[in-house]
Amino acid sequence: MLQRGDFGNTIPQYFSVEEWQASPDSQRFDLWGVRSAKKSMHPACRLNCPSSEVPSYASQHFADGPNISMMVDSVADVNAWLEIWRSPTGLVVEGMEYPRTWEGWNWRNSMRDPARRKAWHGVAASSVLARHLNENSRSDLEDLLSRFDDHVIELSALNRCIGTIPHRNAVIWEVRKY
Numbered sequence: 001m002l003q004r005g006d007f008g009n010t011i012p013q014y015f016s017v018e019e020w021q022a023s024p025d026s027q028r029f030d031l032w033g034v035r036s037a038k039k040s041m042h043p044a045c046r047l048n049c050p051s052s053e054v055p056s057y058a059s060q061h062f063a064d065g066p067n068i069s070m071m072v073d074s075v076a077d078v079n080a081w082l083e084i085w086r087s088p089t090g091l092v093v094e095g096m097e098y099p100r101t102w103e104g105w106n107w108r109n110s111m112r113d114p115a116r117r118k119a120w121h122g123v124a125a126s127s128v129l130a131r132h133l134n135e136n137s138r139s140d141l142e143d144l145l146s147r148f149d150d151h152v153i154e155l156s157a158l159n160r161c162i163g164t165i166p167h168r169n170a171v172i173w174e175v176r177k178y
Contacts (some may be wrong), residue, residue: 007153007175008140009168014068017055026051031074034058037065047071072171077159079169080132081111084125085152086145093125094118097132132157137170144175151177 002010014020015037032049034057036042044061048071058066072078082095096116110116120128129138137157144153154174161169 002172002174005164007144007172009137009163009165009170010172011069011072011163015065017058017066017068020054020058020068025070026054029070029075031071033067033069033071034062035067036062037067048074072156072158072162076162078156079159080128080157081155082128082132082157083111083152083154084129084141084145086149087121090122091125093120093128097128132170134161134167134169136167140165140168140172141170144172148175148177151175 001007003013012023012025014023014025020026030051032051032054033045033047034049034054035045042062046057046061049057054068058068078099080095080097081099082093084091084093086092094117096110096118099110099116129141133141141153141155144151152175153172154176155170155172158169158171161167163171
């Protein structure tokens with residue numbers, strides 16, 4: 001569903017080395033995530049893979065189908081990593097504002113750490129979203145929350161617009177139900 005665009009703005013993904021090499025992105029961006037297109041938690045998943053190493057790494061570890069996508073935090077500042085949902089008592093936003101990506105923080109190691117993660121509810125949650133998402137991204141998020149009312153929306157809010165849909169500063173990573 002993410003690949004089809006059902007969740008709105010995301011980043012381009014490539015599902016073969018040939019497709020990635022044919023894209024202008026392969027020359028434009030320096031760092032890539034190389035993962036399995038078939039298994040979500042594959043142990044060979046590699047983040048921040050230099051573009052010069054993508055073809056050999058993908059071929060060596062994911063001959064049955066890689067998922068290659070740019071490392072968004074290498075081309076834009078991340079203003080927030082957020083998980084958003086509507087609870088029975090109202091809007092909830094959990095995550096981090098202004099994560100220190102230059103110190104090696106990343107989504108995977110930081111969002112699991114309760115000392116780094118914060119929760120906002122109600123008006124405070126709305127304020128966090130207003131602070132970090134432009135009008136288009138907020139509208140897209142409202143649409144997702146309406147369509148998937150019992151799901152969690154995971155996104156990165158960026159300091160500029162990047163992605164598959166113009167004029168959005170939020171990149172959607174997942175819409176999931178626990």
